[in-house]
Every structure is written in structure tokens, then in C-alpha cells.
Amino acid sequence: MTKEFKVTEVDGVQVVGEGVGFERIRRITGYLVGTLDRFNNGKRAEEHDRVKHNVSCCSLTDSRSA
Amino acid sequence: MIREIIKRDGRRTAFELDKIANAIFKAAQANGGSDYEMATALARQVAANLEAGSDEVVPTVEQIQDMVEKVLVKSGHARTAKKFILYRDERTRVREMNTRLMKVYEDLTFKSSLENNIKRENANIDGDTAMGTMLKYGSEGAKQFYDMFILDPEHARAHREGDIHIHDLDFLTLTTTCCQIDLLRLFQGGFSTGHGFLREPNDIRSYSALACIALQSNQNDQHGGQSVPNFDYSMAPGVAKTFRRAFTNNLTKAVEIYLEQEDGELMSKSIIAQAEKETGRTAAFAGGNGFDEAVLAHLEEHMDEATAQKALRFTRKYAVKETRRATYQAMEALVHNLNTMHSRAGAQVPFTSLNYGTDVSPEGRLVMECLMLATEAGLGNGETSIFPIHIFKVKEGVNYNPGDPNYDLFKLAMRVSAKRMFPNFSFLDAPFNAQYYKPGHPETEATYMGCRTRVIGNAYDPTREIVNGRGNLSFTSINLPRIAIRSHGDIDFFFEDLDRKIDLVIDQLLARFKIQSQKKVRNYPFLMGEGVWLDSEKLDPDDTVGEVLKHGTLTCGFIGLAETLKALIGVHHGESDEAQNLGLEIVKHMRDRMDEATAKYHLNFSLIATPAEGLSGRFVRIDREKYGVIEGVTDRDYYTNSFHVPVYYPISAFEKIRREAPYHALTNGGHISYIELDGDPTQNLEAFETVVRAMKEAGMGYGAINHPIDRDPICGYTGIIGETCPRCGRREGEGVPIEKLQKLGLYRHLNSTTLGYHGDPNEEADRQVNPL
Numbered sequence: 011m012t013k014e015f016k017v018t019e020v021d022g023v024q025v026v027g028e029g030v031g032f033e034r035i036r037r038i039t040g041y042l043v044g045t046l047d048r049f050n051n052g053k054r055a056e057e058h059d060r061v062k063h064n065v066s067c068c069s070l071t072d073s074r075s076a
Numbered sequence: 077m078i079r080e081i082i083k084r085d086g087r088r089t090a091f092e093l094d095k096i097a098n099a100i101f102k103a104a105q106a107n108g109g110s111d112y113e114m115a116t117a118l119a120r121q122v123a124a125n126l127e128a129g130s131d132e133v134v135p136t137v138e139q140i141q142d143m144v145e146k147v148l149v150k151s152g153h154a155r156t157a158k159k160f161i162l163y164r165d166e167r168t169r170v171r172e173m174n175t176r177l178m179k180v181y182e183d184l185t186f187k188s189s190l191e192n193n194i195k196r197e198n199a200n201i202d203g204d205t206a207m208g209t210m211l212k213y214g215s216e217g218a219k220q221f222y223d224m225f226i227l228d229p230e231h232a233r234a235h236r237e238g239d240i241h242i243h244d245l246d247f248l249t250l251t252t253t254c255c256q257i258d259l260l261r262l263f264q265g266g267f268s269t270g271h272g273f274l275r276e277p278n279d280i281r282s283y284s285a286l287a288c289i290a291l292q293s294n295q296n297d298q299h300g301g302q303s304v305p306n307f308d309y310s311m312a313p314g315v316a317k318t319f320r321r322a323f324t325n326n327l328t329k330a331v332e333i334y335l336e337q338e339d340g341e342l343m344s345k346s347i348i349a350q351a352e353k354e355t356g357r358t359a360a361f362a363g364g365n366g367f368d369e370a371v372l373a374h375l376e377e378h379m380d381e382a383t384a385q386k387a388l389r390f391t392r393k394y395a396v397k398e399t400r401r402a403t404y405q406a407m408e409a410l411v412h413n414l415n416t417m418h419s420r421a422g423a424q425v426p427f428t429s430l431n432y433g434t435d436v437s438p439e440g441r442l443v444m445e446c447l448m449l450a451t452e453a454g455l456g457n458g459e460t461s462i463f464p465i466h467i468f469k470v471k472e473g474v475n476y477n478p479g480d481p482n483y484d485l486f487k488l489a490m491r492v493s494a495k496r497m498f499p500n501f502s503f504l505d506a507p508f509n510a511q512y513y514k515p516g517h518p519e520t521e522a523t524y525m526g527c528r529t530r531v532i533g534n535a536y537d538p539t540r541e542i543v544n545g546r547g548n549l550s551f552t553s554i555n556l557p558r559i560a561i562r563s564h565g566d567i568d569f570f571f572e573d574l575d576r577k578i579d580l581v582i583d584q585l586l587a588r589f590k591i592q593s594q595k596k597v598r599n600y601p602f603l604m605g606e607g608v609w610l611d612s613e614k615l616d617p618d619d620t621v622g623e624v625l626k627h628g629t630l631t632c633g634f635i636g637l638a639e640t641l642k643a644l645i646g647v648h649h650g651e652s653d654e655a656q657n658l659g660l661e662i663v664k665h666m667r668d669r670m671d672e673a674t675a676k677y678h679l680n681f682s683l684i685a686t687p688a689e690g691l692s693g694r695f696v697r698i699d700r701e702k703y704g705v706i707e708g709v710t711d712r713d714y715y716t717n718s719f720h721v722p723v724y725y726p727i728s729a730f731e732k733i734r735r736e737a738p739y740h741a742l743t744n745g746g747h748i749s750y751i752e753l754d755g756d757p758t759q760n761l762e763a764f765e766t767v768v769r770a771m772k773e774a775g776m777g778y779g780a781i782n783h784p785i786d787r788d789p790i791c792g793y794t795g796i797i798g799e800t801c802p803r804c805g806r807r808e809g810e811g812v813p814i815e816k817l818q819k820l821g822l823y824r825h826l827n828s829t830t831l832g833y834h835g836d837p838n839e840e841a842d843r844q845v846n847p848l
Contacts, residue, residue: 052693
């Protein structure tokens with residue numbers, strides 16, 4: 011059975027997706043986890059602190075227009 | 077006069093003088109005493125003191141015990157008193173533990189995983205399900221049992237207090253960690269799962285189905301993950317068999333069409349048989365082995381040359397097409413199965429790793445291409461699959477450079493990884509991996525399991541330095557930052573204390589190995605019973621497994637090198653060369669100690685860069701309680717993973733690789749480095765490749781690139797989602813107008829199954845084709 015999302019009315023407009031979050035897949039220690047909800051407290055804090063590593067020679071954002 | 081006493085739970089019970097006498101006698105016995113009369117006399121004295129003239133007293137158990145201590149000391153039985161106090165403390169600890177265990181059970185029962193950290197210890201176990209909770213009851217109960225009755229008290233205390241962490245403690249007396257399964261060997265002649273026998277597979281679809289079953293069965297015999305070291309080589313025969321069958325079937329059809337025969341099977345089978353006999357070859361997926369020509373010659377006996385050529389072209393075209401299709405379906409099914417099939421009573425899916433990349437046969441190449449394409453496509457609604465972990469083996473001359481036979485697959489691996497975070501990349505040319513490599517022997521290609529475990533060297537049997545049928549037995553990690561905090565900047569003290577902890581870990585690994593060794597083949601119906609583990613096929617069901625287990629590794633791990641360096645000299649190895657040198661010295665020392673232990677015990681001791689999922693928070697929690705908040709050391713909720721530069725520290729990808737690579741050479745039990753990329757790497761595969769190549773050139777063994785993969789379940793968009801979904805414009809938790817979804821072609825009618833992403837024509841039109 012496919013998942014059915016509720017249709018609600020907001021200001022007279024029919025909408026879907028109220029109360030539905032985005033799924034965020036992250037690597038935990040080596041495997042992927044479908045949602046941060048399953049992370050333990052320590053790993054949640056660690057994931058929150060992660061910073062990106064700059065690839066100076068060929069920045070990802072620059073080349074998108076290319 | 078004492079008639080009754082008050083028990084700990086508040087209930088009253090009849091007073092028995094013998095019970096006091098017995099307790100005193102036992103304490104005296106522990107010191108070599110044997111005078112029960114004396115014990116009874118002392119017990120009478122205790123009772124008399126408690127009564128102390130009153131008519132009716134009802135003492136509590138604690139009051140009686142206090143009085144026993146007093147009487148023993150006063151009457152000159154100091155040593156017996158000491159034993160009695162020890163005994164009393166021990167009983168108190170056991171009692172408290174029982175209470176604590178019941179409290180843990182209560183929380184497991186009545187709290188959801190959102191409130192209960194224990195239920196989230198491992199993110200791949202769903203602690204909210206019935207079976208997940210049952211598993212946790214077992215796990216928590218087992219840990220307390222071992223703590224009280226099995227573990228050496230010194231090891232138990234070190235674990236309890238957070239000096240060391242005995243991983244998978246709940247399985248201490250039960251099994252070993254993981255195994256690299258040689259499917260090729262397992263499939264020969266078929267195998268039994270312990271619940272039923274399966275024939276040797278004859279089609280790529282059955283090859284892939286049986287691969288899943290093998291991984292699942294073995295997962296239930298061990299507490300860690302399962303890995304296939306040679307997935308490409310293992311599946312290739314399945315493709316070859318599928319092609320042969322498809323070739324015969326299509327030749328039959330060709331004969332029926334071009335000769336207008338009712339039933340061409342007899343003729344096609346006879347042609348195939350003759351061609352096989354003449355050439356000594358069989359129909360091959362890539363052709364070019366002379367078989368097709370032999371078939372053509374026989375076809376010409378029944379039809380003119382032009383028609384025979386047409387018939388052969390037809391046969392080959394559809395055989396190839398059907399084989400490709402079957403292989404893709406088989407790989408798609410495998411990915412689906414490995415994300416849905418249950419293991420461990422339904423609490424988990426099997427924790428699986430597939431290594432591949434070096435098989436240059438057309439069949440092996442097709443397997444890899446299809447597996448990666450199926451992974452790229454995603455699951456049912458385009459979701460990213462969580463398992464298996466893919467590890468693409470990178471090797472110069474095989475797939476690393478343009479012109480190498482599998483270079484196209486290396487490129488595909490990077491494209492898929494840029495979208496799905498898998499494959500990871502292992503590097504066979506790293507000197508510590510290259511030393512085992514023998515061309516033509518895939519079993520000598522270093523592979524990685526699960527998060528990072530590596531098993532290839534073999535001091536126990538140097539003629540078997542291979543990956544197949546081997547794995548880790550158990551591992552225990554050292555709390556490095558704790559030692560550093562206690563050193564107060566004294567490096568000599570640090571190394572002395574580190575040595576004491578290493579001694580303890582070696583001792584504990586050996587004690588656990590002794591327990592594991594006494595297990596029998598019948599305890600592991602698949603792992604040992606089916607001969608998956610190296611040399612286990614030589615054993616009978618009632619033989620102990622100790623000798624063959626020696627092919628496995630006993631591994632010491634560590635966590636928080638960065639915090640250790642911070643505590644010792646105020647800087648970590650990402651920010652200072654001095655710290656880097658000290659970091660390398662520390663890790664090299666640990667490795668040297670493992671090599672010494674290997675030589676001494678003739679067992680495979682190794683050093684692992686501990687993955688630390690549950691552990692990352694546990695050590696720091698205990699240390700913060702003990703030593704307070706120390707900046708850069710205990711001020712976060714986690715210790716940094718093994719030798720990694722801290723995740724919060726800004727550093728370029730290449731500098732991070734340069735800093736971490738030397739640790740890969742030292743950690744022979746396993747390692748991995750991560751690079752976090754910003755933005756959508758599918759838009760810049762060049763940058764992605766630069767990072768992978770930098771890892772390889774720096775001499776790393778194993779690396780992976782992290783990037784955000786978000787998904788909006790409403791419109792199905794997969795990519796990076798910030799505040800709003802780039803496809804439908806929805807904000808987290810808010811609704812999106814149906815009209816908008818309809819315009820995007822994502823919604824047809826109320827509760828229709830078309831809700832969610834089923835193909836966005838605009839997006840698909842933009843996709844770049846990367847032909848193989």
C-alpha cells in the first residue's frame with residue numbers, strides 16, 4: 011500500500027504535506043541512516059558540528075554555472 | 077527478645093540466629109577459618125547487643141549488619157570483619173545492579189526511542205519495534221550478567237568506569253564480530269541455511285537472491301556486519317550461465333522463425349552441443365571466443381549463408397539484451413532485498429558491505445554496472461538505499477586511469493557516489509595494501525567491512541594472507557583523552573599509562589578469545605557449519621572452533637586523538653605540526669604494541685581506528701562528570717572519531733587528507749577518512765574525482781565523501797533541501813497547494829498513488845548522459 015498524505019485546507023486552498031518533514035540522510039559511522047531521528051545523542055551533536063571541507067582548486071559552487 | 081526483623085523491602089520476617097552465624101562463618105572461612113561454634117557465639121552476641129535490654133525489638137537488616145561489623149571488630153576478628161564488609165558491599169552492588177537493570181527495562185518498555193538514548197545506541201536497530209525492544213532486553217541483561225559473573229573484575233571495572241570500552245559486550249560469550257564471505261566458494265554445489273538446502277544457482281537472479289540469503293544467514297551467527305570481498309567475481313558466473321541459457325533459447329526461436337519450424341529446440345540444442353564440443357568453449361556474453369562462428373557453420377548446414385547470419389545476429393542480439401535486463405533486475409532486487417530483509421528477529425536489516433571494482437571480465441563488469449545503476453536509481457520511490465555499503469576497489473592499471481579496462485566503472489562509481497554517498501573507495505595501491513596484492517588472485521586484494529574493519533595480514537598462517545573467510549573476532553577501544561587529561565601535560569606519564577591500558581586490553585581480548593575458542597561448530601550453523609569461515613570445513617559439528625578462529629583478528633581501538641592532543645599540548649593535529657608528530661607517535665606506539673603482541677601470542681593482534689557510534693558520547697559523558705568541562709576536550713557531547721581531524725574544525729579537503737593519510741598506514745585493523753562536500757557534487761564530478769584521487773595519491777587505504785542527501789516525501793525531490801524544497805517549494809512541515817503539484821505533474825487526484833515523484837519531465841530532460 012502506498013503512503014497516503016492528508017489533504018488539508020489552508021485559507022481556502024487545498025494543500026498536502028502539512029506536518030510532513032523532510033528526510034535527511036546522513037552517514038553515521040560508516041553506514042547511512044535514513045533520518046537523524048535514529049542518531050544517539052552523541053552522534054547528533056557530532057553531526058550538528060560538521061563543517062564542509064573546501065575543495066579550493068575547483069569549488070563546487072563556482073562550477074555550477076559552467 | 078528478637079522475634080522478627082524488617083527486610084529491605086519493608087516486609088517483616090521471622091528472626092533466625094543461624095543466618096547471622098552463617099554469614100559470619102562464611103566471612104571467617106574466606107580467611108581460612110573453620111570454627112562454626114565461634115560463629116554461633118558471635119551471632120548470639122550480635123543478637124544480645126541489638127536487644128540491649130528492651131523487651132521487643134524489630135531490627136532492620138542494615139542494623140543487624142552494622143552490629144555484626146561492630147561485634148567482629150570489638151572481639152578482635154578484624155580480618156573476618158573486613159571480609160564481611162567486602163561481602164556486604166558486593167551484595168549491595170549486585171542488588172543495586174538488579175534494581176538498575178529493572179529500571180533500564182522499565183525505560184525500554186515505557187519510553188519511546190525519542191526519549192531513550194539506549195534505544196538509539198545503534199541507529200540501524202529500530203528500538204521501537206517489539207523485536208527491537210526484545211533485543212535490547214537481552215542485550216542489557218547480558219551486559220549486567222557478564223559484568224557480575226563472567227568478566228575479570230579488573231576488565232569489568234575498566235569498562236564500567238570508561239577507561240576502555242569492550243565493544244559488543246552483550247555478545248561476549250556468544251560469537252565473533254564479522255566475516256568476509258567468499259560467495260564463489262559457498263555456491264559451489266549449493267549450501268544449507270540451517271533451515272533448508274539451496275541448490276547451486278544457475279541464473280544471475282538466483283545468484284543475487286542467494287547472495288542476500290548468505291549475508292542474512294551469516295549475520296545471525298555473528299554480532300557484527302557481513303561483507304562480500306569479491307562481489308564482481310562472485311556474480312560473474314551467474315551472468316555467464318544466464319547468457320548461455322538465453323543464447324540457446326534465442327537460437328531456438330531463430331531456427332523456428334527462419335526455418336519456419338514448429339519446434340526448433342532439438343536443432344538448437346544439437347548445434348550448441350556440437351559447437352561446444354568443437355571449440356571447447358561456450359556461448360560468451362562478449363563473444364569473440366570462436367563459439368559464434370562454430371554455431372554459424374552449423375546453421376549453414378540448414379539454411380543459406382545470409383539467413384544463417386541473420387539467425388545468429390538475432391540470437392546474439394536478444395541473448396545480450398535479455399542478459400543485461402536479467403542482470404539489472406537481479407541487482408535491483410539485491411539492493412531492495414538488502415534494505416528490507418530482516419535479520420536478528422526483525423530488529424535490523426543485515427549490515428552488509430560489497431567490495432568490487434577489479435574484475436575485468438565482461439560478465440563481472442556488467443554486474444558492477446547494473447549494481448551501480450540500480451543504486452543510482454534508488455528504491456521504490458527513488459529513495460537512497462541505506463544498505464549495502466558499496467566499496468569500489470581502486471587499482472592502477474585496472475580502473476584508475478583512462479585506458480585502464482575498468483576506468484569507465486570508476487567514473488560511474490564516482491557519479492553514483494556523488495548522488496547516493498556510496499560507493500566508498502578503497503585503494504589497493506596504498507603500500508600497506510599493495511604488499512599483499514598478487515595479480516590474478518582477488519583474495520589478496522585488501523577489502524573493507526562495514527564501517528572500516530580490515531583483515532588481510534595473517535601471522536597465524538602466513539601462507540594465507542587473504543581476505544576470504546576471515547574477519548574480526550572482537551575489539552576493545554581505549555579512552556585516549558582520559559589518559560591525556562590525567563597526564564596533566566606530562567608526556568612520559570601519558571605513554572606509561574597508555575601502556576598500562578594496552579596491557580589491559582590485550583589481556584581482555586585474550587580472555588574473550590578463550591571463551592570464543594570453546595564454542596563448537598554447531599553454535600554457528602552457517603558461519604562454521606557451511607564452511608564460510610576459513611578452514612571450518614575441516615571441522616565436525618562437535619569440534620571446538622578455537623584453532624580456526626586464529627585466522628581472525630583481535631583488535632585494539634582508540635577514540636579521540638584530537639581531544640587527546642588538545643589535553644596534552646593545547647592543539648590538535650589539524651592545527652599544528654607538533655601535534656601531528658605527537659599524534660603519529662602515539663598511534664605508532666599503539667601499533668608497535670599490537671605487533672609485539674602478535675609476535676608473542678602468535679595471534680593476529682591489530683589496531684583499528686574505532687568507528688565509535690555508541691561510544692562517541694559515552695566516554696565524554698563519564699569524563700565530564702569526573703574532570704569537568706575542559707575546553708576542546710570535554711566541552712562537546714562527543715569525542716572525535718579515531719584519528720580524524722575534528723568535524724567542527726575548518727580545514728580544506730586536501731589538507732585534511734594530507735593530515736589523516738599517515739594514520740591509515742598505522743591502523744592495520746581498519747580505517748576510513750571522510751571529506752564533507754558542500755553543494756550538490758553531482759553538479760561537479762570533477763571536484764569529486766579530484767578528492768578521490770587526492771586520497772589515493774596521499775596513500776590512504778579507504779575513504780568516502782559525505783554530502784547532504786535530503787528528500788521531500790511529498791514531491792519526491794532528492795538532493796539538497798534548505799528551508800524550502802527546490803522542486804515544489806514546500807517548507808518543512810507545511811503543505812503545498814495541490815494545484816502546484818498538479819502543474820508539476822506530481823499529483824493527479826485525491827489519495828492517488830501518483831502522489832510523490834514519478835518522473836519530472838523537465839528534470840529528466842536536463843539529465844546528462846554518462847555512457848559506459
